[in-house]
Amino acid sequence: MNKIRKGDEVIVITGKDKGKRGTVLSCSLGDRLVVEGINRARKHVKPNPVKGVVGGFADKDMPIHISNVALYNPATGKADRVGIKQLEDGTKVRFFKSSGEVVGA
Numbered sequence: 001m002n003k004i005r006k007g008d009e010v011i012v013i014t015g016k017d018k019g020k021r022g023t024v025l026s027c028s029l030g031d032r033l034v035v036e037g038i039n040r041a042r043k044h045v046k047p048n049p050v051k052g053v054v055g056g057f058a059d060k061d062m063p064i065h066i067s068n069v070a071l072y073n074p075a076t077g078k079a080d081r082v083g084i085k086q087l088e089d090g091t092k093v094r095f096f097k098s099s100g101e102v103v104g105a
Contacts, residue, residue: 002027003071003082003083003084003094004024004027004033004066004069004071004082005024005027006024006025006026006027007023007024008023008024008071008072008103009021009022009023009024009071009072009074010022010023010024010033010035010069010070010071010072011069011070011071011072011078011079012035012038012064012068012069013068013069013070013079014068015039015064015068016039017038017039017064020037020038021072022035022036022037022038023035023036024036025061027066029063031065031066031067032063032064032065032066033063033064033065033066033069034061034062034063034064035061035064035069036061037061038061038064038069039061039062039063039064040059040060040061040062041059041060041062042057042058042059042060043057043058043059043060044056044057045057045058071096071103073096073098073099075096075099075101076098076099080096080097080098080099081096081097081098082094082095082096082097082103083095083096083097
């Protein structure tokens with residue numbers, strides 16, 4: 001079970017975008033995540049009249065390593081560590097280590 005999933009709100013804890021928050025768009029790259037508005041790169045785009053693409057620059061969200069982000073805890077307003085525990089009915093849930101409350105509940 002992954003501690004950070006698609007749709008989670010994360011905060012960057014190190015790097016050039018330290019302190020910024022965003023939503024995870026994809027996490028299928030192994031140990032890398034694509035986060036909305038984080039680690040943006042300016043890419044050159046070639047014009048293609050067949051597809052209707054105008055040339056110029058396009059900003060693109062690049063992958064960031066999973067160790068450089070932490071799950072954002074809205075109750076405290078800070079980054080928080082995440083653990084996994086099993087409930088009495090056998091389902092596994094993620095919880096914030098600082099408060100013990102279930103993530104997304």
